[in-house]
Amino acid sequence: MPQVRVRFAPSPTGFFHIGSARTALFNWLYARHTGGVFILRIEDTDKERNSEAFLNVIYDSLTWLGLNWDEGPRVGGAHGPYRQSERAAVYREHLERLRGTGRVYEKDGATYFRISGQPQVIDDAIRGRVERTEEKDFVIFRSDGQPVFHFVNVVDDIAMAVTHVIRGEDHLSNTSKHLELFKALGAPLPVYAHLPLILKQNGPGKMSKRDQGALIEEYQRRGFLPEALVNFLCLLGWNPGGDREKMPLEEIVRLFDLPAVNQSNARFDEKKLAHMNMAYLLELPADRFVALARAHFERQNATAALQADPAFFREVMLLCQPKIKAVDELPAYTAYFFTEEFAVDPKVRDKVMAKGDPRARLRELSAALETADFSTDAALEAVIKQTAAAHGLGFGDYQAPARLAVSGTAVGPNLTGMFRILGRERVRRRLERFLAAAG
């Protein structure tokens, strides 16, 4: 069997849509699974709509997702150029060949292709046999001389020796046009595989650029893990059978195959994506987590945290790693570590101060911490428990007021870890200041 050659052929619109990402991913997976070639081809025949910046959106998104291409812009290859705007000669040549068949004519300044009228049979690797008859002749060159999508798409697939066309189901109806062109040009037919579409999570229809969660750059900006997005995307329309969901990429590559792809559309679910992201975040190695967090603080321009001692920043992030669902929670979640000017939630204060005798607890705690060992969580825990026991109380009686005084909120990472990292001076200063302010 000849080597598999698949292609992903986006047009540079300035956006990289999640549906495009999924199509790219399935092509990439199939290439990697079969030891084939993954080609990136830019379909930029549409006049002034394209620019370098738009191209970079495509390159950056694919790179971020880890979908490296074997042939295409930036890496070259034997079948280039890989931008359609640079392939005019190839299209002219194929147009002449098509003219030779007598199936081409001009009308209103545009160039038309005469259909055969025969039913076209698509032998689809996902859907099985699909039959469709093309009804009307169609334009292959516009009156401005530019070739049309259907034509360039087929010509390039022939010229680039593409063996498998894996694309969204929205192209299934177009395929009869493409088949007519392949046959008229005397080229061997590729294997088609039409993927189910991704539907918007609320309301009718497929996901579009304007829908919530539709753009890859948004996930990148929010600090999502690309491996989590990739794992989630795989599962939208494919699964290895059985119960497996979270899988390393090598495993997915090994198991992926076209016949296992679903035939029905799937609705996008951001909650499930968020869960997948959290699962990957929890097991991220410390160095990568800290680097990811720092990159996010930089994007947010969170200067206080960025100016803090890097070792301190690292400890804070690692303390919070098991507590968060996404890195974009981090700046707000950790703000009080990096400033004394943190806000105290008035609702939490009212609630905590109304229960028991929190002032007494804080005074006891402050006194105990004066000589406490801050080097480990266990040591701090022991001190707090001893203090509590001496007053016939438990750890929980100190927890809420202490957390309020030191962080201004009711939720956060482990109290002892927070104390240890903040250190004796800062913790006691905050306790005393809080007591003074609370009268």
Add this chain to the structure above:
RNA sequence: GUCCCCAUCGUCUAGCCCGGCCCAGGACACCACCCUUUCACGGUGAGAACCGGGGUUCGAAUCCCCGUGGGGACGCCA
């Protein structure tokens, strides 16, 4: 309107091709309980689906037909 595709819990899905092991399994979400130093994580449990109707068959979620519903395509966009 015409043509094409699809149809299992709210959502993603396993099972369907090769009918009985399925009064349908997993995951997300939701709820309850447990764990617990808050919040999470984790654990246990609950509720929740074979779109409808006809066939075929001893037997259908699984095969066939018709409805219905959902989606897509019908451009000198890609």
